[in-house]
Amino acid sequence: MHNYEIAEYFTLLGKLMDIHEENPFKIKSYTNAAYTLDKLTEPLSDMQPSQLFAIRGIGEAIGKKILEIIQTQKLSLLDEYIQKTPAGILEMIKIKGLGPKKIITIWKELEIESVGELLYACEENRLINYKGFGAKSQQNIQEALTFYLQHQGSYLYQEVESLVESLQKSLANEFANSKNIISGAFKRQLESLDFLDVVTTISVTDLTTWLQSKSFKLENKDTYISCKGEDNFEIRWHLTTTENYFWTDFILSCSPEFLEKWASLPNFSNISFPNEQAIFEQVGVHFIPAPQRELAAIIEIASKKALPATIQVADIKGIIHSHSTWSDGIHTIEQMATAAKNAGYEYLIISDHSKSAFYANGLQADRIIAQHKEIDILNKKLAPFVIFKSIESDILNDGSLDYPDEILANFDIVIASIHSNLKMTEEKAMMRLLNAISNPYTSILGHPTGRLLLSRKGYPVKHQAIVDACVENNVVIELNAHPRRLDIDWRFIETALKSDVLISVDPDAHAIEGFDDCKYGVLVAQKAGLCAAQNLSSFSLPEMMEFIEYQQAKRN
Ligand SMILES: [Zn+2]
Ligand SMILES: [Zn+2]
Structure with a gap:
């Protein structure tokens, strides 16, 4: 064992004790020891215990710990700290620009326990409200986190999009005579993916020469060529002939369940088709777009x-x-x-955070009055465009909303969302949600599970019970379109549609650019077969006014 490896145990111990706010003198003795051991030229593993204990700044207590590391490759004190630290916090230690003081704030004050959640908080501009964070350090952290997450293997759909665009452009330029299509999970519009499937008629020599010229690392697999670039993201190239091109694309763009059912259909015979449509015609099934090729039942x-x-x-x-x-x-x-007006939208529903969301500068009662005055003036100026008065009201621990009724009555629309104490049992989550849904002021249930894709699972819920309660109380279920949320999960939208609950594809925009996130909500909504008429944000202005009138009638 090298000295620097032993030193690393003490460096990590020092950081963790710092994060757990232990005695500063003890922490200092461990970080100093790490520094001393790292600089020492003589190998520690060759030393006698007495020699070890005699090293300046080490002594018997730390010396014994060094022996423990050499003999067992473990340090029990370190293990204790590792055990009481969430895995996400341990990960944060590895990120450039995140020292123990910042991590304490992130963990204890922002209540964030994973790297993905932290990135989302940066995107939502939340860090700058805390001591020790400025706009610049928030940006540095955001960049470091993005870099870190991109090297973890899975990517959000949105993160892969720009790669797909540039790939499509290069293929069209370089191989104008070949057929190429991005298939697989991307074509199915899945919310996250681990690799990209490309179906191509380019010859193996031309393809490998081109990829090698771009310094991609290549590996031959059974049915495809795997290639990885600097970003470590895998592209799988499925080489095929012109005759088999549409069939190869088809099988890659179906879920295993869908494909199994397809293979059992009568009349299905060859694999050579002139186009995608012909695959469906052969078995007498109407066309099913790739995003909907999930469940066998759709066939x-x-x-x-x-x-x-x-x-x-x-x-x-x-x-x-x-x-x-x-x-x-x-x-x-x-x-x-x-x-929003210039982009052709008919209305904007402003739903800032409510007073419990102190971290997000949530609105106290006096500021609501001031905000509404501003909206009234703007509505005169921007007519016929309309800004509606709304609030994203926190669902408190007991399921109540965080304003009294007389304040809630001032809003056209109330979006009820859970933002605090996300770690809870299904029972507790359902109690909070059902109470909020049955509140007559609630119009929309915001991001129903609180999940953040690739980083936070979201609290456990019973989807059917939520849907039933929304039907009973005329509450709309949000499909939060932020590419890291996409919450409610599209897999449960069908349940909602069967019960005639309205869905609302909402961007949760924290800036103008956020409007464009509607697209990601639409892409997953298509997977669930959502039609425009079943979506609240597709309501025209007069329809929205009618909806609000109806919601207000519910309050009396
Ligand atoms: Zn929210
Ligand atoms: Zn929001």
């Missing part, structure tokens, strides 16, 4: 009738769920509204 439906047209990005008529500088947003209400 049965499509064999009887054409599938209804699903929602498109252009079907989003208004921005529901947005934050301004009144809470933790980047732009003023006027900037947000003007941008």
Whole structure:
């Protein structure tokens, strides 16, 4: 064992004790020891205990710990600290720019326990409200976190998008005579993916020469060529002939369950098709778009009738769920509204954070009055465009909303969301959610599970019970379109649609650029077969006004 390896045990111990706010003198003795051991030229593992104990700044107590490390490759005191530290906090230690003091704030004050959640908090501009963080350090942390997460293997759909665009461009330029398509999980519009599948008719020599010229690392697998670039993201190249091209793309763009059912269909014979449509015609099934090739049951439906047209990005008529500088947003209400109007939206629902969200500068009662005055003035200026008065009201521990009824009555729409104490049992989560849903002021249930893709699972819930309660109380279920949330999970939207609950694709925009996130909500909503008529944010302005009237009638 090298001296520097032994020193690392003490460095980590010092950091963890610092994070757990232990005695500063003890911490200092361990960090000093790490420094001394790292500089020592004579190998520690060759030393007698007496020699060890005699090293300046080491002594018997630390000397014994060094012996323990050499003999067992372990340090029990360190293990104790590792055990009482969440895995995500241990990960943060590895990130550039995050020292123990900052980690304590992140963990104890922001209550963040994973790297992905921390990145989301940076994107939401939340760190700058805390001591020790400025805009610059928040940006540095955000960059370091992005770098770190990109080397973990899984990527959000949105993160892969720009790669796909540049890949499509290069393929069109370099191989104009070949056929290429991005298939697999990307074509199925899954919310996150581990690799990209490309189906191509490029010859193996041309492809490998081109990839090698771009310094990709290549590996031959059974059915594809795997390639990885500097970012470590894997692209799988499925080489095929022109005859088999559509079939190869088809099988890659189906879930295993879907494909198994397909293979059992009568009439299915060859693998050579002139286009995608012909694959469906051969077995007498109406066309099923790739995003909907998930459950086997859809084949049965499509064999009887054409599938209804699903929602498109252009079907989003208004921005529901947005934050301004009144809470933790980047732009003023006027900037947000003007941008929404110019982008062709008919209305903007401003729903800043409520008073419990102190970390996000949530609104106290007096500030609500001031905000509403501002909205009234802007509405005169921007007509016929409308800004609706809304709030993202925190669902408290007992499931109540964090304003009394007389304040809630001032809002056109109340979005109820859980932001605190996310670690809870299903029983507790359901109690909070069901209480909030049955509150007559609640119009929309915001990000129903609190999940953050690739970083936080979200609290456990019973989806059917949520849907039932929303039906009973005329509450809309949000499909939070932030590419890291996409919450409610599209897999449960079908349940909601069966019960006639409205879904709302909401960007949760914290800046003007956030409006564009609606697209990610639409992409997963298409997977669930959501139609525009079943989506609240596709309501026209008159329909939205009617909806609000109806919601207000519910309050009396
Ligand atoms: Zn929220
Ligand atoms: Zn929000």
